């Protein structure tokens with residue numbers, strides 16, 4: 001029972017601290033308004049009692065009447081201004097949380113991105129930015145409502161002490177109910193996030209141009225829509241149960257609160273209070289009920305947001321702030337030294353040793369599922385070997401930070417990014433440098449054979465039809481991805497089927513350019529096309545996770561019984 005309460009208090013404290021740093025002016029204004037409001041119901045009791053008892057005693061009514069006019073006149077506008085100030089504070093906090101989250105997501109390493117729980121947490125954190133930004137004003141409201149109850153308790157106690165205590169005790173059922181609600185919600189929210197993530201993924205497949213077109217042509221969109229509906233229905237069931245439980249508990253608390261107020265009134269009447277005092281206490285009690293309701297609502301918002309806030313903060317803190325990446329332009333050697341790696345106990349790479357030196361072009365060859373991508377992921381550090389070592393310039397790569405290690409590589413993956421930004425940004429993404437000069441971008445485009453379709457475009461041209469920009473073909477996207485690698489100019493280039501979407505003529509030119517410029521770097525290529533392997537300095541043939549052969553194209557072809565000759569003879573790999 002205590003853990004959710006602790007989480008709610010922590011959330012309240014952290015949100016207040018954030019608000020104090022990010023938007024101190026609005027926090028101060030909100031707090032002041034809420035505290036002024038808190039004094040009003042208590043003042044109302046005292047003034048009303050003075051007015052009625054004064055009238056009965058034949059005293060002048062003007063002073064209490066003027067006071068009451070001010071108090072009642074202030075209640076509504078103060079409430080309105082406090083709500084507006086709270087909303088303006090919330091907007092600023094939301095901007096802060098959303099920016100902070102995008103920056104944290106940008107710092108995720110390939111290693112973290114490979115873990116499904118990280119992606120689930122990221123999406124849950126995205127959803128959490130709304131309740132989290134709403135929560136900062138709530139501790140102030142809870143304190144304000146608690147202050148209202150205390151002031152009211154003191155005011156009512158002057159009429160009847162038992163009634164005063166009962167008015168204060170009316171806070172307890174609300175606090176207990178919302179603590180119980182928090183327990184239910186802390187279990188429910190991770191489930192909702194998981195179902196939402198699945199539904200979000202399936203929806204993306206429906207609306208993204210490539211996958212959506214494929215599904216439309218197959219006439220299978222409805223099947224994917226069914227998957228969306230199922231995940232959304234599961235999320236709705238969990239949410240519905242949570243709301244049902246909350247409703248029952250809130251109703252119970254409301255009933256208990258009403259009984260306690262009723263008790264306070266009975267105690268007052270049986271205590272022999274004057275007519276004025278009784279009328280004042282009834283009016284105060286009505287204001288008190290309102291204060292308790294607000295307190296319950298504000299406390300409820302905190303406890304509901306607490307599990308989401310916990311996920312958000314855990315996620316943001318799990319991605320430490322790092323130095324910007326520095327690209328290492330000269331690397332003498334990289335190697336996998338007797339490396340073994342298994343996915344969930346299933347070996348994908350066994351005792352693999354591969355080495356590449358500066359100036360060399362080295363190829364990894366093997367059928368689908370042989371282990372080539374796994375070997376590459378081990379080299380760049382997105383996977384960690386079960387045994388063996390990864391060496392960069394003869395030093396153990398695990399001694400480097402993730403960022404230092406990634407700075408050694410330019411990696412063109414099979415599923416290259418189709419980033420629908422401006423032409424300038426699409427290429428400049430290759431470098432962590434903020435401002436990339438125009439000539440460097442144009443030179444990279446030329447080297448990647450992407451100049452023919454881009455030379456007439458301004459670098460500010462928007463790419464991608466969904467933004468009303470220029471349409472780009474699959475092969476053109478791949479050339480832009482290669483341009484990023486040229487711009488980056490890291491010491492080690494890893495090109496996983498760099499020309500898979502590119503026509504034969506451009507492919508020859510791209511490989512000719514790679515050969516011409518290879519002396520300044522290490523180039524590791526995964527390729528299925530025989531002719532691209534002709535000029536490789538060394539080819540590693542990988543089969544079922546092991547290196548079964550190595551040598552130049554000619555050496556390997558001169559072994560007709562070898563795996564390489566078999567692969568190209570049987571057509572398992574494309575021949576040209």
Ligand SMILES: Nc1ncnc2c1ncn2[C@@H]1O[C@H](COP(=O)(O)OP(=O)(O)OP(=O)(O)O)[C@@H](O)[C@H]1O
Nearest residue numbers: 343344347348366367368369370371372373374375
């Ligand atoms: N994330 C993963 N979880 C579990 N198994 C995986 C994962 N990734 C790859 N594997 C398995 O590891 C083995 C090697 O896969 P890998 O992707 O390295 O092959 P590949 O040679 O790159 O294939 P391709 O030519 O199709 O890209 C395969 O049996 C594959 O099913």
